[in-house]
Amino acid sequence: MADEVRLDLYRTMVLARTYELAILREYHADKGPGFDIGKGLIPGEMHLAAGQEPVAAGVCAHLVPGDAVTATHRPHHFAIAHGVDLDKMTAEIFGRETGLGRGRGGHMHLFDPDAHFSCSGIIAEGYPPALGQAFAFKRRGSGNIAVAVTGEGAANQGAFHESLNLAAVWKLPVLFVVEDNEWGISVPRTASTAVPSNADRAAGYGIPGHRVEDNDVDAVYEKAGEFIERARRGEGPALLEVATLRLFGHFEGDAQGYRPExxxxxxxxxxxxxESRLIEAGVLDDALRQEIAEAASERVEAAITFAKDSPLPSADEATKYVFTEEA
Known part of the structure; x- marks a missing residue:
């Protein structure tokens, strides 16, 4: 891999982590006394993807304008890696009128048609829409592909298996990605899934499957690139599972008493x-590391300032954008 490619992967991961830590800070800043999930500048649940950045960075490095991504309820790293507008995404998380969904969707329901990005709080929901996108790309002959992301727990849902089957039958240009962080909320994968790797399930649908171990961004990049180019050539879907890591709880406020590790x-x-690998290889040094960190922090803090300075939706328009309005 070229040094610049590895640095770009690193930059993406640092930006995503910087963002997650900033959202963590803002989320907890005014939840007290005690912990009231409804209070504060960011009300509601919050699911952070800190630790899972290698998956998004390695996959999205191969995407081009027009490619689509459907993500999970833990979506920020994929949104950032796929180029979703950071200001509008942050405003949406803060429930502001300038957000992607004018503050109506929140962090689990981000939708950016310009970047072809969406996510959902419903488990495995993103797989079927990705088929629709991939079907459209194939019919148009655009050469674009869809990436459908879910967690290892969702791989036991019917939508997962139905989507793999139909994508295989129609040879759709879609890459299915499973982020295996080992915990489906509080249930370990070994207690809920009959196979050691969800990548093994690809064989049941006649498509390639591969599991990347150890949260290795270089390995994700290489295998995702192979599968994505295969899809662009019209050879159909593939399944990529990545053994990744959830640094924080399933949601903010999760005491994680179920995690012995x-x-x-x-x-x-x-x-x-x-970082250590890049430094050892002579690709990164302390000065460049500091430069990348400062650039990420500056961009993230600007997005948070934009969100805080944006207006809240008017209560008089609570039902706007919910129902079709006659002209």
Whole structure:
């Protein structure tokens, strides 16, 4: 891999992590006394993807304008890697009128038609829409592909299996991605899934499947590139599972008493490990690392300022954009 490619992967991961940590800070800033999920500048649930950045960075590095991504309820890393407008996304998370959904959707229901990005709080919901996008791309002959992302727990849903089957039958240009962070909310994968790797399930639908171990962004990049180019050539779908890591709880406020391995989690963080590899290879030094970190922080803080300075939706328009309005 070229040095610049590896640096771009690193930049994407740092930007996504910087964003997640900033949202974490803002989310908890005014939830007290105690923890009231309805209080604060960011009301409601919050699911952060810190630790899973290698998946988004490695996959989205191969995408081009017009390609589509459907993500999960833990979506920020994929949104950032796919080029969703950071100001509008942040405003949406803060429930502001300038947001992607004018503040009506929140962080689990981001929708950016310009970037062809969407996500949902419904488990495995993104797989069927990705088929529709891939079907349209194939009919148009555009050469674009769809990426459908879900977690390892959702791989036991009917939508997962129905989507793999239909995509295989129609040879649709779609890459199915499974982020295996080992925990379906509080249930370990070994207690809910009959096979050691969801990538093995691809064989049942006659499509290629591969599992990347150890949250390795270089390996994700290489295999995703192979599968995406295959899809662009008209050879159909593939399934990529990545053994990744959830640094935080299923949602903010999750005490995580079900995780016996929590003490070991920080040392498994992929970003400092990748930093060490890049430094050892002579690709990164302290000055460049600081430059990348400062640029990410500046961009993220500007997006948060934009969101805070944006107006809240008017209560008089609570039902606007919900029902069709006659001209």
């Amino acid at each position: 929590l003490v070991d989690v920080p040392k498994l963080d992929a970003i400092p490990r990748y």
